[in-house]
Amino acid sequence: MENKRQVLAKLFLSTLYLSAFTFGGGYVIVTLLKKKFVDEYHWIEENEMLDLVAIAQSAPGAIAVNGAIVVGYKLAGIAGALTAIVATIIPPFAIISLIAVFYAAFRSNVIISKILEGMQAGVGAVIASVVYEMGAGVVQSRSAASILIMAASFIAACVFQVNVIYIVLACILLGTARTLIHIRREERK
Amino acid sequence: MIYLQLFLSFLQIGLFSFGGGYAAMPLIQGQVVDAHGWLSMSEFTDLITISQMTPGPIAINSATFVGIKIAGLPGALAATLGCILPSCVIVTFIAWLYLRYRRLNALQSVLNSLRPAVVAMIASAGVSILVTAFWGNEARITLAGTNRTLAVIFLLCVLLLRKGKMNPIWVMVLAGVLNAAVSLVGT
Incomplete structure (x- = not known):
């Protein structure tokens, strides 16, 4: 692994770059962070990344910001968290500042609105591709409980619009109950 | 003092918006439109539209937009800082706990369900x-x-x-x- 300064520089540049392209909400930056730091740099393991995502979405605040903080902290401690958060905020801050000044012209530009509309379909495709990879991992684990949790969470979030914080809390409770039952059984043996 | 007001309003938004994205919307409306009248409802709708069309979380976009409109660039900085401060503290703390205790089998098994x-x-x-x-x-x-x-x-x-x-x-x-x-x- 490179020295800390190089890690921070790479962290800053990649978070800045990803944040500038985070159209469509926090989950997009989370999937892009995964592609960058898990698949490309191999700095974080896939399972660890899922845990970091869970932390990012169970804490209050924007998922994109939280995601950058956990990844930054994991890679380089407090300095990493600060580097990642500054890099994450610069693009939206600069873009919105400009738009706030030129909003009327921006809003009525047909080309810009068409480009942004098309990008939604592209974002959807990126998420679909990542979900396919991660979902295949869960299915291949052949754990009935995991597959059931995945299906039930999807229905709760997508069909019943349950707030994700309740889904996270429910899974933590379920996991705690399963762990306790498992420990009891081990003790009896 | 307008900078402090912006900071405190967005601090609350940052602290109480669980679940990200759209979950923050009613909170932002409550602070920015209802409590302080910094934006009209139609300006707020415009803000949501901009947020959907540009990169970045709705909360950060709102902080920047409202801050600039009310008190220029320093206002935008104060609001954005307020918005991210709770995340910085809470997320770093949870991440620290996680990295310290994740080798425990019990925690691993809970995370398996998540x-x-x-x-x-x-x-x-x-x-x-x-x-x-x-x-x-x-x-x-x-x-x-x-x-x-x-x-x-x-x-x-x-x-x-x-x-x-x-x-x-x-x-x-x-x-x-x-x-x-x-x-x-x-x-």
């Missing part, structure tokens, strides 16, 4: 983005009402990602340019 749910929640967010792209804000989902251009662009993008192993950011840019090109040719 991971499939995370995949499901990402999938659900993807579905809502696609529904908005294909059917706009219409209440009914019909075959005839589908935006066919965007549906084709979506399929093409999936193909480029899965088979072509293309960089996701270039796929997104390509999708935007394609849609603009199609609409230019059409008119």
Whole structure:
């Protein structure tokens, strides 16, 4: 692994770059962070990344910001968290500042609105591709409980619009109950 | 003192918005429109539209937009700082706990139940983005009402990602340019 300064520089540049392209909400930056730091740099393991995502979405605040903080902290401690958060905020801050000044012209530009509309379909495709990879991992684990949790969470979030914080809390409770039952059984043996 | 007010308002938004994205919207409206009257309701709707069309979380975008409008660049900085401060403290603390205790088997086994749910929640967010792209804000989902251009662009993008192993950011840019090109040719 490179020295800390190089890690921070790479962290800053990649978070800045990803944040500038985070159209469509926090989950997009989370999937892009995964592609960058898990698949490309191999700095974080896939399972660890899922845990970091869970932390990012169970804490209050924007998922994109939280995601950058956990990844930054994991890679380089407090300095990493600060580097990642500054890099994450610069693009939206600069873009919105400009738009706030030129909003009327921006809003009525047909080309810009068409480009942004098309990008939604592209974002959807990126998420679909990542979900396919991660979902295949869960299915291949052949754990009935995991597959059931995945299906039930999807229905709760997508069909019943349950707030994700309740889904996270429910899974933590379920996991705690399963762990306790498992420990009891081990003790009896 | 307007900077302090902006900071404190957005601190509350940052602290109480669980679940990200749209979960923050009613909180922002409560502070910015109802409590302080910094934006009118129609300006607030415009702000949500801008947030959907530009990168970045709604909360950060709102902090910047409202801050600039009310008190210029320093106002935007004060509001943004307030918005991210709770995240910085809370997330760093949880991450510290996690990295310290994750080797414990008990914690691992709890996290095993959480991971499939995370995949499901990402999938659900993807579905809502696609529904908005294909059917706009219409209440009914019909075959005839589908935006066919965007549906084709979506399929093409999936193909480029899965088979072509293309960089996701270039796929997104390509999708935007394609849609603009199609609409230019059409008119």
